[in-house]
Amino acid sequence: QRERTLAMIKPDGLSGNYTERIKEVILESGFDIVKEAVVHLDAERASLFYAEHYERSFFDSLVKYMTSGPVLAMVLERPDAVLHWRALIGPTDARKAKISHPNSIRAMCGLDSEKNCVHGSDSPQSAAREISFFFGDVRSDTVEHDE
Numbered sequence: 001q002r003e004r005t006l007a008m009i010k011p012d013g014l015s016g017n018y019t020e021r022i023k024e025v026i027l028e029s030g031f032d033i034v035k036e037a038v039v040h041l042d043a044e045r046a047s048l049f050y051a052e053h054y055e056r057s058f059f060d061s062l063v064k065y066m067t068s069g070p071v072l073a074m075v076l077e078r079p080d081a082v083l084h085w086r087a088l089i090g091p092t093d094a095r096k097a098k099i100s101h102p103n104s105i106r107a108m109c110g111l112d113s114e115k116n117c118v119h120g121s122d123s124p125q126s127a128a129r130e131i132s133f134f135f136g137d138v139r140s141d142t143v144e145h146d147e
């Protein structure tokens with residue numbers, strides 16, 4: 001049955017003008033974009049989003065990256081959306097993606113294991129949390145499409 005996942009185009013993806021191409025890939029892959037919002041995260045919000053990585057050595061750098069400019073958060077819907085979006089974006093390390101998954105989104109617009117251009121929820125549970133993180137409150141900058 002249909003399922004939702006949280007997709008995010010990170011600051012490097014937005015500033016690199018990859019948004020239109022990524023949206024084409026999303027729609028060609030059978031997803032509906034049911035909500036979207038451009039959000040500039042501050043350090044507190046970015047830390048909350050990535051709270052599970054708090055102990056990791058890359059955490060501070062990750063927060064700096066994720067607050068360096070606006071992101072585009074999207075709710076994508078299709079059957080098995082979580083798995084399909086993860087497959088489409090490819091491995092976390094964009095350098096590896098360019099070799100092993102050359103058609104993936106991270107191969108197209110990512111740089112390395114940090115600046116990997118896009119995010120995808122890793123499970124239906126994460127998707128629920130991440131969707132409510134961005135869309136749980138009614139935001140003036142949220143575009144709601146027909147559902």
Ligand code: CMP
Nearest residue numbers: 053058062092113114115116118119120
């Ligand atoms: P994402 O899929 O959004 O989930 C966690 C993020 O942390 C990941 O993408 C990268 O942006 C970042 N990340 C993961 N591993 C590393 C790493 N080894 N070094 C730096 N950043 C990383």
